[in-house]
Amino acid sequence: MLPPEDAILGVTVAYNKDSSPDKLNLGVGAYRTEEGKPLVLKVVRRAEQMLVNDNSRVKEHLPIVGLADFNKLSAKLIFGADSPAIQENRVTTVQCLSGTGSLRVGAEFLARHYHQVRILSAMADCMATSFCKTALPHFLYV
Secondary structure (H helix, E strand, O other), X not given: XXXXXXXXXXXXXXXXXXXXXXXXXXXXXXXXXXXXXXXXXXXXXXXXXXXXXXXXXXXXXXXXXXXXXXXXXXXXXXXXXXOHHHHOOOOOOOXXXXXXXXXXXXXXXXXXXXXXXXXEEOOOOHHHHHHHOOOXXXXXXX
């Protein structure tokens, strides 16, 4: 039995099948025009300009675990600000590069500190390989 198709990659498949002249490729990795050129959204350009013009921002490297405010707010978003785990200071976050990179860091952490963990995944794509490259038992389910 084949695993289910990756829904995220399916966006690009649907884009390629669509004959509409008004379509935009909002698939994996980057947005593209019909000509296949990178598309940067206007709101992103405005945000970039705001950052460039903000002289109060420090342009140094972030700490190893990332931007502290981003980490703190991410945890509250995920668990809820009133979550007992947040209130009892039992949540730790680390800012990582990309979705796949984050999965790999998490998989390495689990492999190193929680040896009895088994990973069950419906993903049969590059994200699932983040777990395959660790010592964790990884099982695909469909």
